[in-house]
Amino acid sequence: MxxxxxxxxxxxxxxxxxxxxxxxxxxxxxxxxxxxxxxxxxxxxxxxxIERFDTHKEVVSYAGLDPVVHQSGETEIHGSISKRVQARCAGP
Incomplete structure (x- = not known):
């Protein structure tokens, strides 16, 4: 088999x-x-x-490849990719 x-x-x-x-x-x-x-x-x-997207930023966001950024005053912390793609990769 x-x-x-x-x-x-x-x-x-x-x-x-x-x-x-x-x-x-x-x-x-x-x-x-x-x-x-x-x-x-x-x-x-x-x-x-791909033509349905107006900008490259829309493609990155749709794919969930945009990094999480937390900002407060002058502090800026870059995290991992957004939860949208992590949730899709985890499956049902």
Whole structure:
């Protein structure tokens, strides 16, 4: 059974690779150091049509990659990424 599942995983990985290679957005993402085919595919799937965002800040916020910043007077503390993405990554 494990061998059969491994074969299915290989087939699906091949399909994902083909789709990534077809996507201009994914191709552009592949030029970023540390972004491989899997990450590029996930980013493209997560964002959908990039044209629906007016600014890069909207993309970052939508993806939940904006860092938490606490400010008080002259003190500024930068935290981790926002809770929105952490909640999505945690799953149901």
């Amino acid at each position: 494990i061998d059969e599942l491994d074969k299915q995983v290989e087939v699906l990985e091949g399909r994902i690779e083909d789709r990534v290679l077809e996507s201009p957005a994914a191709q552009l993402l592949l030029t970023i150091p540390g972004v491989g085919q899997t990450k590029a595919a996930v980013i493209v799937a997560e964002l959908g049509e």
